[in-house]
Amino acid sequence: MQAKVALIMGSKSDWATMESAAEIMDLLKVPYHVEVVSAHRTPVKLAEFSEQAVSRGFKVIIGGAGGAAHLPGMVAAHTRLPVLGVPVQSKALNGMDSLLSIAQMPKGVAVGTLAIGNAGAFNAGLLACQILANEDSELAQRIENFRKQQTETVLSKPDPREV
Numbered sequence: 230m231q232a233k234v235a236l237i238m239g240s241k242s243d244w245a246t247m248e249s250a251a252e253i254m255d256l257l258k259v260p261y262h263v264e265v266v267s268a269h270r271t272p273v274k275l276a277e278f279s280e281q282a283v284s285r286g287f288k289v290i291i292g293g294a295g296g297a298a299h300l301p302g303m304v305a306a307h308t309r310l311p312v313l314g315v316p317v318q319s320k321a322l323n324g325m326d327s328l329l330s331i332a333q334m335p336k337g338v339a340v341g342t343l344a345i346g347n348a349g350a351f352n353a354g355l356l357a358c359q360i361l362a363n364e365d366s367e368l369a370q371r372i373e374n375f376r377k378q379q380t381e382t383v384l385s386k387p388d389p390r391e392v
């Protein structure tokens with residue numbers, strides 16, 4: 230099936246974080262394309278990838294990067310597709326650098342910024358599915374089921390000492 234989500238990241242070292250986006254998309258049966266595309270090390274590839282994203286049939290792009298995390302913003306500069314940015318937790322500054330680099334976009338070029346680390350990556354995958362679900366009623370139902378199950382799991386074990 231044609232992948233409608235592009236899951237890209239600045240380095241192979243980002244995969245440990247970004248695989249959380251893949252995890253929820255696998256669960257919700259949404260196909261995605263994965264690739265390392267670096268804003269700093271492969272800038273021409275990043276521009277070409279972003280410019281071709283619409284014609285390749287992608288509907289959403291998830292971009293993860295750490296440190297001076299220009300990737301999501303630079304991708305957004307080259308495409309009208311919605312870009313979800315995931316700040317990867319850096320060693321030096323614990324991801325605050327990544328977060329601010331991704332969140333503080335100038336007016337007129339939008340990036341939807343998620344939380345630092347695995348929770349942010351998971352939610353980026355979930356949000357991409359929710360965007361696609363507007364045009365896919367079966368996917369919408371799978372998301373409803375996921376949310377219901379999550380709620381039931383919390384309600385069924387209210388004792389915090391219980392595993």
Ligand code: RP5
Nearest residue numbers: 239240242243294295296317
């Ligand atoms: C960023 O630099 C990447 O997104 C990664 O989070 C960070 C470190 O990259 P490596 O030195 O591990 O390749 O571009």
